[in-house]
Amino acid sequence: MDQPELLKRCRNGDELAWEVLVRQHQGRICSIAFGYVGEQDEALDLAQEIFVRVYNRLDTCTDPEKFQAWLTRIARNACIDHLRRRKARPPLHDIPAEDMTALAGSGPNPEDDLIRSSRQSQVHRALQHLSEINREIIVLKDIQGLPLEEISGMLDLPLGTVKSRSSRARIELARAITDMDGGPHGGPLGAEAV
Amino acid sequence: MTNSHGGSNDDRTRDEKFLRDVLARTSGSACDRACEQLSDLMGGHLVGMDRELVQSHLEHCEPCRTLAVTLGWLEPLLPQMAEIDPGPAFTARVLAATSEQDPAIMPFPAVPTGPAGLMDRVGSWWDRQILRPGFAAQLAYAATVVLVLLTSVPGAPLRGVPGKALEIVQAGPVAVPVVGPAMDKASGWVGSRADEAVTTARTGVEQRWEKTENSLGRRSGRTSGGRQELGTHVKEMISKAGDGKLGEASYELLAALKAGRAIWNEWWMDNDDDGRE
Numbered sequence: 465m466d467q468p469e470l471l472k473r474c475r476n477g478d479e480l481a482w483e484v485l486v487r488q489h490q491g492r493i494c495s496i497a498f499g500y501v502g503e504q505d506e507a508l509d510l511a512q513e514i515f516v517r518v519y520n521r522l523d524t525c526t527d528p529e530k531f532q533a534w535l536t537r538i539a540r541n542a543c544i545d546h547l548r549r550r551k552a553r554p555p556l557h558d559i560p561a562e563d564m565t566a567l568a569g570s571g572p573n574p575e576d577d578l579i580r581s582s583r584q585s586q587v588h589r590a591l592q593h594l595s596e597i598n599r600e601i602i603v604l605k606d607i608q609g610l611p612l613e614e615i616s617g618m619l620d621l622p623l624g625t626v627k628s629r630s631s632r633a634r635i636e637l638a639r640a641i642t643d644m645d646g647g648p649h650g651g652p653l654g655a656e657a658v
Numbered sequence: 659m660t661n662s663h664g665g666s667n668d669d670r671t672r673d674e675k676f677l678r679d680v681l682a683r684t685s686g687s688a689c690d691r692a693c694e695q696l697s698d699l700m701g702g703h704l705v706g707m708d709r710e711l712v713q714s715h716l717e718h719c720e721p722c723r724t725l726a727v728t729l730g731w732l733e734p735l736l737p738q739m740a741e742i743d744p745g746p747a748f749t750a751r752v753l754a755a756t757s758e759q760d761p762a763i764m765p766f767p768a769v770p771t772g773p774a775g776l777m778d779r780v781g782s783w784w785d786r787q788i789l790r791p792g793f794a795a796q797l798a799y800a801a802t803v804v805l806v807l808l809t810s811v812p813g814a815p816l817r818g819v820p821g822k823a824l825e826i827v828q829a830g831p832v833a834v835p836v837v838g839p840a841m842d843k844a845s846g847w848v849g850s851r852a853d854e855a856v857t858t859a860r861t862g863v864e865q866r867w868e869k870t871e872n873s874l875g876r877r878s879g880r881t882s883g884g885r886q887e888l889g890t891h892v893k894e895m896i897s898k899a900g901d902g903k904l905g906e907a908s909y910e911l912l913a914a915l916k917a918g919r920a921i922w923n924e925w926w927m928d929n930d931d932d933g934r935e
Contacts, residue, residue, distance in 0.1 A: 479757070486752050491741030498742060508744055512752050519756040523782070583735055606736040631697035638696075638728040642721075 468528035475522045486515055492608065493539050499603035500543035501550070502592040514542045536610065537618055540600070547596075590640035597621075598633035605630055674718065688715055692722050700729050880924045888917040 465484065473481035493514050497507040518538055525534045591599050600619060604610045605626075612630070616623045681687060692715045698704040699712050716723045787793050808816045895910035 479753070482756065483749065483753055486749055490744055490748055490752070494744040494748070495740055495742045499739075508748060508751075511744065511748070512755055515752045516755050580735065580738070583731060584739055587732070587735065587739065602736070606732075607739050609737060609740060631694075634697055634729065634732065635693050635725070638725050638732060641728050641732075642724050 467531055471522070471525065471528045471531055474519075482519070489535060490515075493535070495607065496536070496539045496603060497543060498588060499591055499607055500540075500547060500599070502588050510542065510546050513546075514539045517542055533610075533614055536604070536608065536614075540604070540618060586641050586644065587637070590637055590644060593640045593644075594633070594636055597629065598636050601626065601629050601633040602637055606634060677718075689719060689722055692716070692719070693725065696722075696726055696729055700726070700733055877925050880927070881921045884917055884921040884924060888914055888921060891917055 465488075470481050470485055474485055490511065494507060494511045497510040497514065498504075501507050501510060518535060521538065525531055527534075591602060594602065597619070601615065604615045604618065605612065610618075612623060612626050615621075616626045619626065621629075692712050695704055695708060695712050699709065704712060716726055808814050809820050810817065891910050891914035895907045895914060898904070898907035898910055
């Protein structure tokens with residue numbers, strides 16, 4: 465479907481066009497929200513808030529060809545705002561990581577689905593243990609597949625920094641996952657390593 | 659018990675401990691260096707001697723091997739997490755939430771620039787702000803602070819103005835140097851116009867009433883005989899009817915109707931001269 469035409473219709477108040485636009489992008493927006501907040505209900509509420517924000521700011525998207533980048537930027541800003549608010553008012557309960565798997569897509573093999581679902585849950589839990597910058601890089605680069613240049617502009621960091629951070633962020637994620645699992649010796653780089 | 663290298667597990671453990679001690683007293687752990695290159699190894703970007711060294715390290719370091727395995731399954735998994743299904747209810751929730759909002763309707767792609775664009779952006783900002791809970795209270799608070807700064811701080815441009823305004827309000831419009839004379843002038847003009855209007859209206863009503871009164875007198879005089887006759891016939895008719903003499907009562911009724919018609923004609927006979935009364 466022609467994205468500029470769809471966007472134009474949305475801006476003119478066409479409800480059907482807006483519904484299609486939401487359906488096109490809700491999977492990505494929910495995934496980004498999940499990556500940042502790591503809890504199902506909270507992520508869905510946040511994703512909804514992102515769409516309301518997008519709806520109210522449709523007129524600020526001047527280049528329809530870059531709608532995806534514009535949308536991601538709004539989503540990212542909303543997530544950061546949300547995390548700041550949450551930091552000011554921490555939740556009373558621990559984040560239930562099992563909730564993440566409920567939103568994972570399903571494949572033809574139930575056993576593979578179970579493994580994938582379990583691993584996705586691990587990733588989401590581990591993301592919450594990463595530094596803010598590394599979590600953003602994992603979500604934006606490794607999960608969403610955004611180009612490094614775009615991430616560089618979005619995070620307001622030099623391209624070289626984003627590149628070097630990228631591999632370190634992934635290592636940190638892997639380390640967080642193995643640490644959560646207990647690790648063979650209490651962690652891959654613990655005192656007992658080598 | 660022997661391992662694949664032909665040595666016992668005890669021997670191997672001892673060798674590993676020896677190596678770790680040597681490294682601890684010399685170059686330090688090699689794990690950090692191995693981790694730096696793990697991503698390149700998994701991505702197939704590590705070649706030659708570097709690749710062999712990292713692989714050798716992984717062969718002997720279980721924690722780093724575990725990390726490499728985790729990176730191995732993360733590689734294909736992460737892109738699969740780019741989209742998730744929030745369920746069918748999600749779209750409905752978003753549509754319900756946005757249907758309560760006014761869309762940012764604007765002919766595409768015209769985004770006004772310059773003063774028009776500024777006004778547009780300010781308008782959009784204002785529209786969003788007024789929907790925020792507590793905005794009215796915040797605005798009132800801000801306005802109060804601004805007002806206090808403008809009127810109460812020594813040297814403020816409007817210092818003393820509220821006191822003067824209060825005096826004027828208490829004294830009435832006359833106390834206002836500019837408004838007072840203007841009010842007097844306007845009040846005088848309005849008063850004279852009102853007096854003129856009242857006088858004219860009163861004269862008109864009096865003349866009209868006099869004319870009507872004369873007309874009524876003439877008509878009353880003309881119809882006095884007929885009214886007496888009508889009264890006599892009506893009295894007789896009631897009397898006859900009471901006696902059961904219905905025939906005579908009916909004659910009296912006809913006579914009364916005749917007298918009534920005569921009164922009607924006499925009453926309106928000079929209507930053309932006087933006009934409608």
